[in-house]
Amino acid sequence: MTLLDFARGPAIHWSLIILIAGTIWRLLGVLVLTRGADLSRPRDAFGNFKGYRTVFSRAWPSGEFTTATRYQTAMAYVFHIATLIVVIGIVPHIEFITGLTGLSWPGLPNAAGVAVGVIALVSLLALIMRRVSKPAIYCSTWGDYFAWVVIAAPLVTGLMAFAHLGPRYETMLAIHILSVALLFAWFPFGKLMHAFWFVFSRAQSGVAYAHKGVRI
Amino acid sequence: MATAATLGELLRSQGISRRAFLKFCSATASMMAIPAGMVPAMAEALEKAQRQSVIWMSFQECTGCTEALLRSNAPSIESLIFDFISLDYHHTLQAASGRAAEAAREEAMHAHAGDYLLLVDGSIPMVKAYSTIAGISNLDMLLETAAGASAIIAVGTCAAYGGLPKAAPNPTQAVSVEELITDKPIINIPGCPPLPLAITGVIAHYLTMGTLPQVDHIGRPLSFFGENIHDRCYRRPFYDRGLFAETFDDEGARKGWCLYKLGCKAPETYNACAHVKWNDGVSFPIQSGHGCIGCSEPNFWDKGGIYDSVPMGQFGSGPKIGAAATVGVVVGAGAAALARGKKHKTEADLHSGD
Numbered sequence: 001m002t003l004l005d006f007a008r009g010p011a012i013h014w015s016l017i018i019l020i021a022g023t024i025w026r027l028l029g030v031l032v033l034t035r036g037a038d039l040s041r042p043r044d045a046f047g048n049f050k051g052y053r054t055v056f057s058r059a060w061p062s063g064e065f066t067t068a069t070r071y072q073t074a075m076a077y078v079f080h081i082a083t084l085i086v087v088i089g090i091v092p093h094i095e096f097i098t099g100l101t102g103l104s105w106p107g108l109p110n111a112a113g114v115a116v117g118v119i120a121l122v123s124l125l126a127l128i129m130r131r132v133s134k135p136a137i138y139c140s141t142w143g144d145y146f147a148w149v150v151i152a153a154p155l156v157t158g159l160m161a162f163a164h165l166g167p168r169y170e171t172m173l174a175i176h177i178l179s180v181a182l183l184f185a186w187f188p189f190g191k192l193m194h195a196f197w198f199v200f201s202r203a204q205s206g207v208a209y210a211h212k213g214v215r216i
Numbered sequence: 217m218a219t220a221a222t223l224g225e226l227l228r229s230q231g232i233s234r235r236a237f238l239k240f241c242s243a244t245a246s247m248m249a250i251p252a253g254m255v256p257a258m259a260e261a262l263e264k265a266q267r268q269s270v271i272w273m274s275f276q277e278c279t280g281c282t283e284a285l286l287r288s289n290a291p292s293i294e295s296l297i298f299d300f301i302s303l304d305y306h307h308t309l310q311a312a313s314g315r316a317a318e319a320a321r322e323e324a325m326h327a328h329a330g331d332y333l334l335l336v337d338g339s340i341p342m343v344k345a346y347s348t349i350a351g352i353s354n355l356d357m358l359l360e361t362a363a364g365a366s367a368i369i370a371v372g373t374c375a376a377y378g379g380l381p382k383a384a385p386n387p388t389q390a391v392s393v394e395e396l397i398t399d400k401p402i403i404n405i406p407g408c409p410p411l412p413l414a415i416t417g418v419i420a421h422y423l424t425m426g427t428l429p430q431v432d433h434i435g436r437p438l439s440f441f442g443e444n445i446h447d448r449c450y451r452r453p454f455y456d457r458g459l460f461a462e463t464f465d466d467e468g469a470r471k472g473w474c475l476y477k478l479g480c481k482a483p484e485t486y487n488a489c490a491h492v493k494w495n496d497g498v499s500f501p502i503q504s505g506h507g508c509i510g511c512s513e514p515n516f517w518d519k520g521g522i523y524d525s526v527p528m529g530q531f532g533s534g535p536k537i538g539a540a541a542t543v544g545v546v547v548g549a550g551a552a553a554l555a556r557g558k559k560h561k562t563e564a565d566l567h568s569g570d
Contacts, residue, residue, distance in 0.1 A: 004484065005519060009530045016529075021544035028548025033555050091458060092527035095477060099528030109458035169444060170484040173526070 004170045007177035015181035016100075022188030027196060043213030054206025055199055075126045082120035083155075089113060114162060121155045124148070147191040153179035223300045223423075224263030237263075244420050247413065247488070248429055248439040261424040265300075268423060269328040270335060271321060271361055272306040275354040276347050276381040276390055277338025281372040282308050284409035285416075301419065304332070307349075318350045325364050333422065334365035339374040339381040340396060341388035358396060367401040367428055368393060371415055373511055376404035376435070383517035394435060403428045404435040408511035413492050414440040434514060436486070445482035445508050448490035451475065469505060479523035480507025487512040 001009075044050060061069045087093055091107035098104045108116075128148050131138050138144070157176035160166050167175070186192065209215075227237055241259040242252070250258065274282075286309075303309065304324035305317065312320055324332060336358065344353035352360075362368060370393040373379040381390035394402050405414050418437055421429045429437045446452065454460070454474040461468035461475055474480070482490075485508050489500040502508055507523075510516040520530045 002514075005515075005530075008520075008528070012529045013531050016531075017540035021540040021547065024541055024544025025548040025551065028545060029551035029555070032549070032552030033559070091460065091476070092525075095525045095527045096529055099524065100531070107458055110456045112458075164447070169446075173484070177527075 002170070002174070004174040004177075007174040007181065011181040012177055012184075015184035019184040019187055022185075023193070023196065026188045026193055031200065038208075038211055040211075042211045044210045046210065048207060048210075050210035051203045051205075051207030054209075055202045058202045058205075072127060072130055075123045075130075079120055079123035079127060082116045082123065083151075085116045086113060086120055086155075086158075089116065110162065114159065117155060117159050117162075121152070121159065124152055124155065128152075143190050146186075150179075150183050150186050150190070150192070154183055222263060223265045226300050227263075244413075244417050247417055247492070248421050248437070250421075258420075258424050262420060265423040267300060267302040268419075269324055269332040270301045270303050271324055271332055271365070272303060272309075272335040272337070273354075273358060273361060274307050275336065275338030275340050275358070275375070276388065277372065277374050278380075279308055281337040281407075281409040281415075282306070285412045301333075304328075314350070318352075321361070325361060329364040331366050332364065333419075334361055334368045335371050336368060336375040336393050337371040339378045339390035339392060341381070341390050343389050346388040355396070358393070362393075362397045362400055365400060367403070367422065368397060369415070369418060369428075370394065370402060370404045370406075370435075372410055373406040373408050373514075373516065376406040377514035379408065380517055382515070401428050402435060403431055403437060405440075406436060406512040406514075407487060408509075408516075410512070411440065411488055411492050411494070414488065432486070436512070440488045440492075441486045441512065443488075444484065444486050445490045445502070446480075446485075448488075449482055449502055450490070451502060464505065472505075475502060475505075475507040477525055478507050479509075479521065479525050481510030481513075481516070481519075481526060482508040483526050485510040485513055 061073055085108070088097070088105075089108040090110070090113035094105060094107050107113075131140055131144065131148075154176060157172065157179050161169065161172040161176045164172075166172055183192075187195075238255070238259055241255050241262065244250075245252065245255045245258055272282075302324075305321040307317070310317055310320065338354075340354045340358055341347050342355065344355055347354045349357060370376040374381060374390075375393050378386075378390050378392045378395075381388055382392070392404075394404070403418060405418060407414070414437065417440065418429060421427075421437075429439055432438050432441055446455075449455075451472060451474045454472070455476055459468060459471075459473040460477045461473045462477060463469065464478065468474075476483075480502065482502065489508070490502065493500045493503070509522050510519065513519070520528065524530075
């Protein structure tokens with residue numbers, strides 16, 4: 001079995017199994033632990049609605065924080081959108097998803113995929129530079145840095161595989177797939193779970209504040 | 217079988233001009249990455265080359281490798297070089313059969329002991345009874361013949377890496393030549409079948425230099441297997457522009473767009489098909505509209521479907537993902553139940569303390 005056979009076969013297969021089992025485990029394990037109903041009379045009859053609204057209204061920081069958070073908010077948006085385009089837009093990824101689910105859609109030209117991939121990588125570098133240069137703001141733990149490495153690795157290896165840099169193409173492709181396997185396997189257990197948690201944490205805050213009549 | 221004493225004599229007797237011969241030498245030198253300054257020396261050495269004794273062993277194979285070499289539409293210098301060697305034993309080609317054929321092999325082995333070139337096509341079954349020649353198992357015959365060979369050329373993917381006979385479930389327990397012979401110089405010329413020029417190029421190199429050419433990490437001559445087909449493919453610009461054939465009869469297929477989505481294995485396959493091509497440079501599989509199946513790579517039969525594209529994951533079965541989701545539900549529910557129980561117990565303890 002070559003490295004590519006291992007990466008495309010057992011590695012990615014088991015990482016997907018860990019991803020799915022782990023994500024459901026974490027979601028259920030936390031969501032079942034709700035606080036129960038607040039028995040006090042709500043000050044805002046539309047508390048639940050406002051809670052859901054918060055999921056979207058917190059997509060951009062309030063005006064008071066604009067100056068302090070503009071840089072990382074903008075960079076984070078650039079990173080997330082560029083990464084999403086790369087993940088679902090380039091043909092090899094669509095082929096992978098088609099192999100897994102049967103779904104298919106048109107892909108981007110390679111040049112566009114590379115450009116967006118570079119943008120994603122540059123924005124990720126911009127974010128880590130800010131984190132490193134302002135330790136007092138972030139109070140980073142090893143988990144933050146590990147999550148960054150786990151996300152940066154597929155971008156770097158994917159661009160290298162496409163450009164035929166480093167080892168032979170099939171080896172680089174195997175390393176790229178293995179880096180994605182690491183991302184999948186780590187996803188449920190680290191900070192990357194924010195992809196799911198952000199909805200619930202924002203909604204929970206919104207409901208709690210609305211119940212107390214706080215405008216947010 | 218040729219009777220000329222040297223290759224030069226043979227070529228002249230066949231009406232091959234000096235110019236055509238030098239063109240062949242230049243092309244071969246270029247393919248084998250031999251410096252251009254060496255071409256006259258190579259031509260001279262080839263012209264004076266004495267007939268090399270060659271024993272060709274065919275084991276678990278389909279004769280496609282021999283066919284590819286011999287069924288060219290016009291006699292080429294490549295095929296004449298093949299004519300020129302003293303092919304002392306080859307099932308398909310020799311006139312003798314039965315005991316006379318085996319006698320020819322034994323005679324060549326004794327007359328040229330330590331000096332003959334051994335070409336092998338086909339894999340070797342470790343279960344001896346599955347393939348025998350004149351009552352001798354393939355395994356025994358290979359071990360006996362390889363002992364006196366100066367070098368071994370494994371022709372075709374079956375001899376080089378086991379090929380089709382070795383594909384799962386490998387009922388004959390087939391193995392490749394290099395899995396059995398470790399004390400002789402071996403070069404692999406894989407392909408199903410290999411490019412004829414790769415076979416004769418290696419033989420020409422051996423005749424002129426007396427050595428086997430430089431090989432990659434899986435024993436293939438770098439000169440023919442140093443680059444992947446994707447990098448040399450004339451359809452590569454369509455890959456870069458994101459233009460793909462989605463089926464074998466759509467607009468993309470008719471316009472000759474990239475076959476990546478139809479399972480073309482060119483990005484992970486190392487061979488010279490895209491620039492040397494077949495039938496005297498007429499075409500190659502991708503040019504004829506079918507993706508590369510990766511036939512020069514080890515275990516290519518077992519690397520997923522021929523029409524599954526390179527980046528597709530090779531998952532055993534879908535239900536495993538469903539089973540994983542179920543495991544997640546069970547573990548998650550279990551964790552939550554434990555946590556709730558602990559929470560209630562803590563609350564009860566707190567209240568009882570009030």
